[in-house]
Amino acid sequence: MASITGASLKFTSLSNSFKQTQVPLRGISVxxxxxxxxxxxxxxxxxxxxxxxxxxxxDKVCEIVRKQLALPNxxxxxxxxxxxxxxxxxxxxxxxxxxxxxxxxxxVEEESAQSITTVQDAADLIEKLREKNSA
Amino acid sequence: MNIRCFPRKFSSALPxxxxxxxxxxxxxxxxxxxxxxxxxxxxxxxxxELLSPCERENVxxxxxxxxKKRALLARALVRTTIARYQTNCQMNPRSLKFRKNIxxxxxxxxxxxxxxxxxxxxxxxSHTSSMIACGVTVNVPIGIDVEGKQRKIKNDIIxxxxxxxxxxxxxxxxxxxxxxxxxxxxxxxxxxKEAYVKALGKGFSAVPFKTFTIRFKASTIRCFHLPGNSxxxxxxxxxxxxxxPKNLPNNWxxxxxxxxxxxxxxxxxxxxxxxxxxxxxxxxxxxxxTIPFVEDVCVSGTDAVLxxxxxxxx
Numbered sequence: 001m002a003s004i005t006g007a008s009l010k011f012t013s014l015s016n017s018f019k020q021t022q023v024p025l026r027g028i029s030v031x032x033x034x035x036x037x038x039x040x041x042x043x044x045x046x047x048x049x050x051x052x053x054x055x056x057x058x059d060k061v062c063e064i065v066r067k068q069l070a071l072p073n074x075x076x077x078x079x080x081x082x083x084x085x086x087x088x089x090x091x092x093x094x095x096x097x098x099x100x101x102x103x104x105x106x107x108v109e110e111e112s113a114q115s116i117t118t119v120q121d122a123a124d125l126i127e128k129l130r131e132k133n134s135a
Numbered sequence: 136m137n138i139r140c141f142p143r144k145f146s147s148a149l150p151x152x153x154x155x156x157x158x159x160x161x162x163x164x165x166x167x168x169x170x171x172x173x174x175x176x177x178x179x180x181x182x183x184e185l186l187s188p189c190e191r192e193n194v195x196x197x198x199x200x201x202x203k204k205r206a207l208l209a210r211a212l213v214r215t216t217i218a219r220y221q222t223n224c225q226m227n228p229r230s231l232k233f234r235k236n237i238x239x240x241x242x243x244x245x246x247x248x249x250x251x252x253x254x255x256x257x258x259x260x261s262h263t264s265s266m267i268a269c270g271v272t273v274n275v276p277i278g279i280d281v282e283g284k285q286r287k288i289k290n291d292i293i294x295x296x297x298x299x300x301x302x303x304x305x306x307x308x309x310x311x312x313x314x315x316x317x318x319x320x321x322x323x324x325x326x327x328k329e330a331y332v333k334a335l336g337k338g339f340s341a342v343p344f345k346t347f348t349i350r351f352k353a354s355t356i357r358c359f360h361l362p363g364n365s366x367x368x369x370x371x372x373x374x375x376x377x378x379x380p381k382n383l384p385n386n387w388x389x390x391x392x393x394x395x396x397x398x399x400x401x402x403x404x405x406x407x408x409x410x411x412x413x414x415x416x417x418x419x420x421x422x423x424x425t426i427p428f429v430e431d432v433c434v435s436g437t438d439a440v441l442x443x444x445x446x447x448x449x
Contacts, residue, residue, distance in 0.1 A: 067289065068289050075198070076198075081198075082196070084197075085196050085197050085198050085202070086198050086202075087197075087198065087199075087201075087202045087264070089262070089263060090280075090329060090339060091282065091286075091325060091329075094299065094339070095288070095289050095290055095295070098290050098294075098295060098298055098299075099289070099290065101298075110299075110339060110340055110343035110344075110345075111340050111341070111343075112340075113339060113340050114239070114338070114339075114340035114341075
């Protein structure tokens with residue numbers, strides 16, 4: 001299990017059954033996501049209240065990501081989760097984007113793919129593209 | 136087992152790195168680590184001492200031990216490999232600095248001293264859960280991509296190809312009736328396309344996969360090679376613009392390998408014009424399996440390296 005002390009990184013043991021270091025947020029994930037959207041983005045003055053994606057969208061993205069990366073049901077995926085940190089490589093990311101296109105009936109330009117690094121990024125882009133579609 | 140590890144100013148605890156000769160022009164060095172072979176916690180802690188605080192933070196952010204280990208090994212591989220090459224300066228793996236180009240491709244940020252001319256070293260890394268690889272060249276850019284042979288595609292392969300690949304490539308994949316062979320050919324094509332856009336330094340977002348076609352061409356090259364070297368002349372891999380297939384960007388060469396019987400590895404390098412890169416010369420390739428500070432095993436020319444495409448000399 002890896003633990004972090006300040007700027008150092010130490011591995012204390014390596015076992016075959018790796019415990020997730022984060023606490024799973026079973027049952028309260030919807031509230032957690034809503035709370036995320038009311039927080040000020042560190043380093044910027046962007047308020048996410050009005051332009052954050054709906055919790056259902058974020059949940060759906062989480063589901064697609066979980067399936068693509070074959071993550072266990074109790075692993076923690078939230079809006080802030082970075083695809084790379086969940087273990088997605090470039091092919092996974094493109095597969096996820098394709099899954100999102102099919103699920104939400106949108107088309108994501110390759111240029112935009114670079115800007116999608118977190119679940120929230122994906123959800124926000126989905127909402128933006130859906131709005132454009134219905135306009 | 137509880138190993139405390141603090142960042143130290145001096146690498147006195149680390150064994151010395153065995154120096155390396157730079158690759159020659161038109162030569163590629165491929166290094167790979169199999170994470171499952173690295174089990175020593177003490178060794179992992181030594182690797183973590185090499186990382187910058189920023190890199191350590193990135194490793195920490197990975198979800199779970201396996202991903203942390205993978206991220207750690209990737210940085211350790213890059214730092215130790217580059218530091219080993221004999222250049223006009225003594226490089227310490229810990230003191231190497233990296234930056235990204237405008238598209239996000241990592242590169243070494245060499246010291247900007249007055250009398251210092253940076254070595255013409257280029258590198259690119261790729262990792263998958265069971266292999267971490269680093270390709271190194273001189274003078275010319277390089278891109279590599281690694282995928283597990285058994286990797287399953289979650290989407291329908293033809294639907295995926297129709298969405299992202301060129302029409303020519305879709306046609307080729309559709310013509311394959313065996314679904315397992317189709318899956319394998321898809322992965323090979325993916326790695327080659329990724330290696331190309333990484334060699335260009337631009338990546339998937341700036342060079343959409345639909346805009347170019349990669350295909351195999353029967354090789355008509357007669358290679359003159361020294362006895363003792365093996366040259367694979369199975370087929371050449373070429374890249375064409377989707378819009379203008381006749382106008383071949385002829386300055387890129389590819390290698391497609393099956394490594395350790397378990398992974399497809401694609402390499403793309405620019406041809407070195409100084410060495411008469413217009414003619415089709417083989418890519419000289421040296422492949423080594425490594426555990427930094429512990430061992431290197433040269434596997435070129437063995438069963439561990441199977442050439443599937445490209446004119447390669449090992």
